[in-house]
Each structure stands twice: as C-alpha cells, then as structure tokens.
Amino acid sequence: MAEVTAAMVKELRELTGLGMMECKKALSEADGDMKKAEELLRIKSGAKASKAAGRIAAEGVIGLFVAADAKSAAMVEVNCETDFVAKNDEFRSFANGVAKLVAEKNPADVAALGALDFGGKTIEATREGMVQKIGENMSIRRFLRLQTADKVAAYVHGVKIGVLVDYAGDEQLGKDIAMHIAALKPVAVAKDQVPADLIERERTIAAARAAESGKPANIVEKMVQGRVDKFYKEVTLLDQPWIRDDSKAIRDLVKAAGPGVSIRRFARFQIGQE
Numbered sequence: 001m002a003e004v005t006a007a008m009v010k011e012l013r014e015l016t017g018l019g020m021m022e023c024k025k026a027l028s029e030a031d032g033d034m035k036k037a038e039e040l041l042r043i044k045s046g047a048k049a050s051k052a053a054g055r056i057a058a059e060g061v062i063g064l065f066v067a068a069d070a071k072s073a074a075m076v077e078v079n080c081e082t083d084f085v086a087k088n089d090e091f092r093s094f095a096n097g098v099a100k101l102v103a104e105k106n107p108a109d110v111a112a113l114g115a116l117d118f119g120g121k122t123i124e125a126t127r128e129g130m131v132q133k134i135g136e137n138m139s140i141r142r143f144l145r146l147q148t149a150d151k152v153a154a155y156v157h158g159v160k161i162g163v164l165v166d167y168a169g170d171e172q173l174g175k176d177i178a179m180h181i182a183a184l185k186p187v188a189v190a191k192d193q194v195p196a197d198l199i200e201r202e203r204t205i206a207a208a209r210a211a212e213s214g215k216p217a218n219i220v221e222k223m224v225q226g227r228v229d230k231f232y233k234e235v236t237l238l239d240q241p242w243i244r245d246d247s248k249a250i251r252d253l254v255k256a257a258g259p260g261v262s263i264r265r266f267a268r269f270q271i272g273q274e
Helices: 006-016 020-029 033-046 089-105 110-114 123-134 171-184 198-210 218-236 250-256
Strands: 057-065 072-080 138-147 151-157 160-168 245-249 262-270
Touching: 006 020, 006 033, 006 057, 020 033, 033 198, 057 089, 057 151, 057 160, 072 089, 072 160, 072 245, 072 262, 089 110, 089 123, 089 138, 089 245, 110 123, 123 138, 138 262, 151 171, 160 171, 171 250, 171 262, 198 218, 245 250, 250 262
Parallel strands: none
Antiparallel strands: 057 072, 072 138, 151 160, 160 262
C-alpha cells in the first residue's frame, strides 16, 4: 500500500474542503490515488467537484490583448515563482505585450511564440533577461487566440483570471458576460457542448451515492438524472443564474438584448489551472 503523507492529505483537503481524518482515510482506501480518493469522498460525504482540479503550483499573471476593431484577441498565462514578482509592473507589461503578439502573429505554439521579435530581441531572449534581472524563473505556460466576424470581449480579474468571449451584441453585454464567466466558471456555452466525460463522471458519482440510499431502482434513476440535470445548469453558461441578478439566467439576458445577439464561445484562463 502506498504511503499517505501529510502533504497528500493537505492537498486532498484543499480539493474537497473536508476534514483531515476523512481525507486520510480516503487516501488509504484509494492506495494513495488522489483522483480516486476525491471520488470516494464525493460519494461518501457529498463533497462538491474539486474547484482546484488540474491545478499546478505556480504564481503568475494573465496577459490580455484585444485589437482595436475587437475582431481578434489573445490571452496568455505567464508563470513566475512568487506573488511578489506577479505584482511587478514590468512582468505584467511583458505578459500583455506577449498577448498582443499572439493576436497579431498567430504563432503555432509556445516555441514559435518565443522566437517572435519583442522590441529588438526575441520573446525568449527577453524572458531570459528578465529572469536574470528579477532573480527568479518565469515561463510562458500557454496562450489562446480568438478571431471572429463579430466581436471579442475581454475581462481580467486582478491578474490571475482572464476571459475572452466571442459574441454578437453591444459592448456592455460582452463585458457583463465576460465578468460572469470569470466568477462562475462555466465549462461550455450550451448543454450539448459539455464534455461527455464530465457528464459521465457526475453520473457515476451520483449513481454510487443514490445506490447507498436503499431506495427502489426507479427512484434511484430519478435521483441520478436530477443530479445530472443540476450539474448541467451549474456548468452551462446559458443556464447559469446571472451574477448580477440571480432571478434571470444568462439566456434570459441574451434574449432581452434583442434579435441577433448571441454568445458563440469563450475561453477562461486561471493561473495554475488547466
């Protein structure tokens, strides 16, 4: 059996919000498998899906750029070792400048991005110079570019969460939707876009929990479907309650904005998460 360390217990507590002993027991039952232990806790204790799933240990900033015509935009995650450096103006300026180049040059990957000119030096050479100057490592982890026939809205919360939204509508609507996405973390615009593996995982966990109730099979089936339906509403943008008025869903907000208004897609980056 794998050794269950204090660090593993701490990580599982952060993922689930449950007590130390519950987490230690689950890790023991799962033979040290963090994902399996989390699922066991969700089945037995009703813990919510991990808010920190897929995270990496990193600080950093999200750089954003939107073109003047709002038809192209880019977002980049630049990591560093400490929050102190993440607050450095030069570091933030670098991240936003990198995002601008992503929007303008559309590089294929991080390596291609690093080779682009950045004020007379490549981005990679500039990064290396900043590492020497600031005294800690930093890296460009990922980036994303959006191009649209309509508009792209952008929103950054602090420096650690960034959102881009491809939409048709007025500028205020785009900003409102981007802010909402930053706060409520939807995974898809509509129900049919939610990844099948996420739904299957929720269904499996709901089935295991419902089976422990001892209720008849037909009731268990309804319980499972009820949980899956609730999950859809939690992660689908159009079905989420609007953050500024929870009596309305986002689809109501879009409908009220008039004909031709729509949300096509969005991207959300948060430092340290997939």
